[in-house]
Amino acid sequence: MVAYLGTDSNVVIPDKIDNVVVTRIGNQAFFKNKNIVNVSIPNSVKTIDRSAFYGSISLKSINIPASVKSIDEQALSGCSSLISISVDNNNTNFKSIDGILYSKDGSKLLNYPSGKVDEKYAISNVVTEIGRNAFYGNVNLKSIEIPSSVTIIGAGAFDGCKNLSSLIIPDGITNLGVGMFYGCTNLSSIKIPDSVTSIEHSVFQNCISLNNITIPNSVTSIDIGAFSGCKNTIFNVKSEAVKQLLIKSGVNVSKIIVNS
The missing domain is CATH 3.80.10.10 (Ribonuclease Inhibitor)
Known part of the structure; x- marks a missing residue:
């Protein structure tokens, strides 16, 4: 078709x-x-x-x-x-839990419906991967709890989640993919673990409520535009190397604080 x-x-x-x-x-x-x-x-x-x-x-x-x-x-x-995705019980590749689309074994969260009205969601510790655009455009969620079992988060996973206010990225995540938090305009708090090595283009673009963020020394790559539109953000770093990465990505030097 x-x-x-x-x-x-x-x-x-x-x-x-x-x-x-x-x-x-x-x-x-x-x-x-x-x-x-x-x-x-x-x-x-x-x-x-x-x-x-x-x-x-x-x-x-x-x-x-x-x-x-x-x-x-x-x-x-x-x-x-x-508001809901259902899957035939005889499907061998996919299943639905509370209207949310998962891989059959439950290890990958594929799609959290954009119109689902819950304000909070705790991801099961069976999940090891959050798919690309998995939560795209859900404007009702304010809080998402990600378990330590998750080691992969796809690009654009939380793109457009306008009311998401805080998030803790679990240890084990190494890459923040393109547009992961793009347009999360109410995101005011986020913790990046020491496992992260790369922050790609547009990850935090237009996160206008993000006041403070700490970039760990583990980060060795920050794409241009990763923090585009984050006009209110103060960046805390622990090394000159990470400071230079931020400057090269387009962050104003006056917004960077080095705490050695």
Whole structure:
């Protein structure tokens, strides 16, 4: 399926089109569709591609059938009304817990629905990886508790979580990927562990409420624009080397305090 061009609110995807079995929902098939509220996916579909439902702002729920083997991590991003993702119990690759999409073994949190209304969420200590854009655009969450079991957090994981106020990144995380906290405008407190070695582009862009942040000596790479728009932030470092990394990334030297 390449694209849906209709205006219906309830869409049933057929298992065959012109007698050809539908096995894939293509990239941007429902991209920024404003009308679709419910969608029925047939048990013939094996793949849901990148941005398949991206920005479908009226979509409230979706069921992943047993046949689906692959879901791109951005397939359901930006669905601001999506409150629940359900998965057929016979699916061998994915499962749903409280409406949240996980890998079947529960080790990877793939998608926390953007419209889910809870203000707090504690991630299970079974989880070792938070997927790319996993919490993208959820404006209700104020607090997320990440267990020490998590060693990988994907790029853009908390992008657009405007009400997220504080977060502790667990020990073991080595990389803060592109846009991880982009646009988290209420983020005022965050702890970066000594395990982190790189901070990529746009990680904290427009985090305008971030007043203080400590960059550990373990950090050896900071991309240009990592802290773009952090106009109120004071940066605490313990070495001249980290200070220079910040300056090269675009941080004003007057905002950096060296505490040796």
